[in-house]
Amino acid sequence: MKKNVIWISGFVLLFLLNLAVEFFILPTIGLDNTPKNDIYFKIWWLAVGTWLIIGRILIDRYLIGEIGEIGEI
Numbered sequence: 001m002k003k004n005v006i007w008i009s010g011f012v013l014l015f016l017l018n019l020a021v022e023f024f025i026l027p028t029i030g031l032d033n034t035p036k037n038d039i040y041f042k043i044w045w046l047a048v049g050t051w052l053i054i055g056r057i058l059i060d061r062y063l064i065g066e067i068g069e070i071g072e073i
Helices: 002-028 035-064
Strands: none
Touching: 002 035
């Protein structure tokens, strides 16, 4: 249960980061609704996919005790 909460919290954090970037940063630098922001969305989906796969594996290993501290990865 604890693993699922941490894993889903990661998606919530990614979503909040995405909202901040889309509503504040992209319009500020003039990349809102332009083809130039495609690289941002590619990186965004790469981060989501990485968290989907690698995040779950790291959380499982950390909570089981195979990895001592998060900084020791």
